[in-house]
Amino acid sequence: MKRAICALSLLGLVAYAHSNDNRGEEILQNGSFEDGLTAWKVPASGVALRNDAGSAASGEAFVVMTIPEGRTLNLIQPLGKLEAGQKYLVSLKARNNSSSDARLIIRNLLNGKYLNSGTIEAGDNWTALETTFTAPADGSPVSLEISFRSSGSCEIDDVQVTRLK
Secondary structure (H helix, E strand, O other): OHHHHHHHHHHHHHHHHHHOOOEEEEOOOOOOOOOOOOOOEOOOOOEEEEEOOOOOOOOOEEEEEEEOOOOOEEEEEEEOOOOOOOEEEEEEEEEOOOOOOEEEEEEEOOOOOEEEEEEOOOOOOOEEEEEEEEOOOOOOOEEEEEEEOOOEEEEEEEEEEEEEO
């Protein structure tokens, strides 16, 4: 009887681990902004860090982007550790977006072409945006860009890039 219970318990643990193992390790650095703007390329102005555990989508920190009229604003991070030809999931959470042209862009840095992109929607509550891309077969470097091309403001948190298995 004890062996049967032990075997069932082990089977349950294996099933649980398998069901939650569809994503690999996190590729992006500091996607929750807990370490400030470390690892991100940011403009001289327009990006502020806010620490508020009760208000962040994840952890305590998030970024507030403020885009002046006639300017664009990009938050960029080159992605390392990508496996050529491998598929990846990119996600972020956004809130209070008032920019009419806000995008999540995955860019091939050698030719400048988009590997994929998504639109950051307007909304008062934290809203998830997810998209996928396949790393270039030739191993070209890739960047993640959170791009605002019209005036307004937006809060960003919980940015992630994970390998799909």
